[in-house]
Amino acid sequence: MCFQDEARFGLKPTYRRLWAKQGQRPTxxxxxxxxxxxxxxxxxxxxGRVFWYVLPKVxxxxxxxxxxxxxxxxxxxxxxxxxxxxAGWHVTKKLELPENIVLAVLPPxxxxxxxxxxxxxxxxxxxxxxxxxxxxxxxxxxxxRCIELDAQPHVIASATTYRGYFPGNx
Numbered sequence: 737m738c739f740q741d742e743a744r745f746g747l748k749p750t751y752r753r754l755w756a757k758q759g760q761r762p763t764x765x766x767x768x769x770x771x772x773x774x775x776x777x778x779x780x781x782x783x784g785r786v787f788w789y790v791l792p793k794v795x796x797x798x799x800x801x802x803x804x805x806x807x808x809x810x811x812x813x814x815x816x817x818x819x820x821x822x823a824g825w826h827v828t829k830k831l832e833l834p835e836n837i838v839l840a841v842l843p844p845x846x847x848x849x850x851x852x853x854x855x856x857x858x859x860x861x862x863x864x865x866x867x868x869x870x871x872x873x874x875x876x877x878x879x880x881r882c883i884e885l886d887a888q889p890h891v892i893a894s895a896t897t898y899r900g901y902f903p904g905n906x
Contacts, residue, residue: 738778739896740820741852742794743859745874746772750864773871775859775878776802778818779852781896784889786855788882790875796825800832807834821850851896858885858895 747769756762774794778787787806791798803818810816819840820826827841847853862881868874885892 737782738780738816738818739850739852740776740778740818741850741855742774742776742791743856744772744774744794745860745863745878746770747868747871747874749867750860771871773875773878774798775882777852777855778806779855779892779896781851781893781898784891784893784896786882786886786892788879788886790878794823794825796828796830799825803831803834803837807836810836819850820852821847851898854895855885855892858891 774791776789789802815836817838822841842849862877
């Protein structure tokens with residue numbers, strides 16, 4: 737069973753508290769710009785594996801491209817049950833699904849039921865108190881962070897596996 741979600745990342749800075757020497761005041765770069773990119777993810781909590789994809793928008797056409805890309809990574813004769821939220825571009829009849837993907841939509845207003853939501857805390861760590869020159873630089877940081885997380889499947893599994901939620905996990 738796999739879970740899908742997407743998150744928006746932008747050039748607008750996000751600030752977080754940080755440690756500084758006593759008597760010193762830390763500074764963070766600030767240049768507010770409104771440009772966005774989106775990180776799509778499919779997580780397999782039991783294995784701690786994630787399929788990441790950076791895309792420029794969220795809509796039916798982009799979701800279709802994402803599903804095709806994910807579908808191509810699946811082994812032959814495997815059908816993936818993909819659990820996701822009920823965003824408009826997930827549930828529209830215009831969304832054409834690959835033959836090896838079946839969708840299951842979560843009830844409205846239940847992000848806590850989607851383990852993929854828990855990935856974003858780890859990814860956003862690289863965007864706090866940092867100014868990116870442009871979307872390309874931001875996407876580069878996101879890709880580097882995703883590669884780091886891919887090398888730590890135990891972290892992904894720990895963050896996205898709920899006790900008693902998956903078979904063999906009690």
